[in-house]
Amino acid sequence: MTEWFSFAMMPAVLLLVGGLLLPLFKGNSQKSYSIIIPLLVIFSLTQMEMGSFGEINFAGISLVMFKVDKLSLFFGWVFAIAALIGNIYSLHISHTGERVAAFLYMGSAFLVLFAGDWFTLLVGWEIMAFASAYLIFATRKDPAVKAGFRYLMVHVTGGVLLFAGIVLHGLETGSYLFGPIDGAQQGGIAYTLILIAFMINAAVPPLNAWLTDAYPEATVTGAVFLSAFTTKTAVYVMIRAYPGADVLIGFGVFMALYGVIFAMLENDCRRLLSYHIVSQVGYMIAGIGIGTEMALNGSSSHAFAHILYKGLLFMGAGAVIHMTGKRKLTELGGLYRTMPWTVALYMIGAFAIAGFPFFSGFVSKSMVIAAAAGDHHATATLLLMLASSGTFLSTGLKLPYYMFFGKDSGLRPKEPPINMLVAMGIAACFCISIGLFPGVLYNMLPYAVEFEPYTGAHITESLGILMFTLLAFVLLLKYLNPKNTISIDTDWFYRRGAAAFMWLANKPVAQWEQRVITLGDGVILNTLHRLSKHSLIVDTHVVDGAVNGVAKTAMKSGNLLRRLQTGIVSHYALAMVIGLFLVIAVYVLIGSEAL
Structure with missing residues (x-):
């Protein structure tokens, strides 16, 4: 009986089964149920013991359904917090299908997180692709349907590559247990196929356009879930399988700059934030490539902080879209008059992503940069610091200025529903508390931490970069006015390629x-x-x-x-x-x- 109870309380089982049972509830009962399940997930995490569970022999192959260690548990905590916040933010919606899809999406992410073998990981990987696609299709608008179709095709392709890589990896090693891929396999077909599949979900350029194409078209609540799970699940599996892969350093630094540059060109507020997912994940990928304990801790802690502050930013932008029906910066402005709480909570997320002292991004991002400097990657260190400046320029200055301040658009929306503000408030509290008490976060990391973010030199250096960025924004303000244009990204190639094929x-x-x-x-x-x-x-x-x-x-x-x-x-x-x-x-x- 105890074994069955332990199995039933696994986070993935709670969310997957809970999602399938959700249509049995209606109205307020369904809303209450959608909060109870994430709370049970959080409770289940407090009861977890380290080790491997569900070891079986399937067709002569040794498999481990669930494996719990410090790394998986660390990501499990932030996934559970994101699940709770996302469901609170979604309480006002009445679309059962969207809720079910969100639960299956979250449950499959947990299935990947605690997978002890490659095949369990693959099952979770594929459910994630289809469940998350529904959150895009759910708007039922033509651009969303087309973007969702492209999103699904990219992820199905990634799933095929992953499956092929897993089979070849198993044939090469004789084992299908999930873990680090031996350096001796570097450059091999299996090594490369799995890495490409992971890079697709991590949105590594030039394989990134599915994210910035699809996330802006998702439902207001769906985009909050999307911002939390797919790319960070990819970061987790890459920490597991590819620590110290040198090629990832270059990709990560390029991502950090690539996302910032494209974000500066954007007029769509959620597309701008989507490019910053690409940029921020770049720090995590670079840390994985460096591969030291400090760097892997930095990638993990930055993923934790990023899920919360990026969710807060998407919730703030979503609140504006929900109340105004507008999402382009050229259509917005002057909203601070009637949405002061939304503005204040959004700015907490903006300070966090920019890496202001005493906010969460400062204590996580700085660990990655310090790891790069400590491992003598001078160029990477400089470029990552430069990307921090661009992050503040676009998410902390450009987007809030033109969305909430700037010219008066004449719009006078009210504050969003109270559940949306409560969810944003919870995320904001995490952004501040992690920044004020980083030791709590550091103690949860997979490796022992010897890092002090609050040194005089580090604070002075960070504030200097941020204040210089603020000065540049003031001086160049007239050149930063958003324009109602479309930025062409790498999705141009497969859009044109598909059109040519159909012709x-x-x-x-x-x-x-x-x-x-x-x-x-x-x-x-x-x-x-x-x-x-x-x-x-x-x-x-x-x-x-x-x-x-x-x-x-x-x-x-x-x-x-x-x-x-x-x-x-x-x-x-x-x-x-x-x-x-x-x-x-x-x-x-x-x-x-x-x-």
Whole structure:
């Protein structure tokens, strides 16, 4: 009985099963239920013991369904806090499907987090892709549907690469237990495939455009969940599998700068914040590449802080969109008059992401930069500090100035619903408390910490960079006015590529098919008629009927192709979801016996 209770209280099981049962509740009962489940997840984390659970032998392969250690538990805590805050923020919505998708998304993230083997990780990875896509589709607007489709295709591709890499990795090593990939495999096919799959979910350029394309189109509440889980789950698995992979240092530094530069060009407030997910994850990726205990602690702590302050920023922008229906900076301004609480809470998140002293970003980001300096990566250290300046310039100055202050747009929205403000308030408290008491966060990290963020030199250096950035903003304000334009990112290539493919299928290929059918019809009939004159007994009427029937059937292929274009994805997605749940069901039944 105790073993079954322990299994049922696993965070992934609570959220996945809880999400599937959620439609049984209606109205206020459903809202209460959506808060109780995250609270149970938090309780379950307090009861967890270190070790491996659910060890089974499946088809001759040793698997471990759940593995708990300091790293997974550290990420588990922030995931649970984000789940609670996100559900409080979503209390006002009445869309059950969106709630179910959010629960499946969170549950699958926990499944990846506590996976002890590659196949358990893969199951969680795929559920994450489909459940999160629904949070984009749920707006039911044409741009969202198209962005959600592109998002799903990118993540399905990543899942295929991951599956292929796992199989090859298992064949090379003889083990499917999840852990660091041996350096001897570096450069091998399995090593590369898995790394690319992880980089897709981490939004590493040039594989980043799915994020900035899709997140702005998600529902107001869905975007808050999206900002928390996918990229940070990727950071977690990369800490596990690729610590010290030198190639990640360059990618991470490039990400930090890339996101900042594109954010400065943005007019859409959520797209701007999405680019800063790319930038901030860059710090984490760089830390993983450095690979020292200090750097890995920095990547982990920055992921913890980032989930909370980025969630707060998305909640602030979402509150504005919810109350005004506007999301472009050129359409906003003067909202401080009627939304003072939203402005104040947003600015706490802005100070945190910018790395102001006494806010969470200061005590986490500085650990990554110190690790880079301590490991003699001078160029990386300088560029990461430069990216910090750009972060403050766009999220702490440009976005709030044009969204809340600046010119008066004439909009006079009220404050958002109280549940949205409460959720923002909880996140803001974490942003401040972590900054004031970093020791609590540091004590949870996977490695012993010997780092003091609040030194005179560090505070002076950080404030100097931030104040110089403020001065630059004031002096260059007229050049920073947002423009109603569209920034072209790497998604241009697959958008154009897909359009070219469809043109090829609908034009040259279809026309060639038509000509072949027409030509074939005439050649076959003429040949058969000539043969019949040489005493062969051929019923030409039968031949005509048969050939014409074949031709008519073939000519319908164009319509069939178009039907397949619209239907194959939905059928594939449905089959994948059903298949994954069947795998989970079998896996759970087998694994429960081993607990």
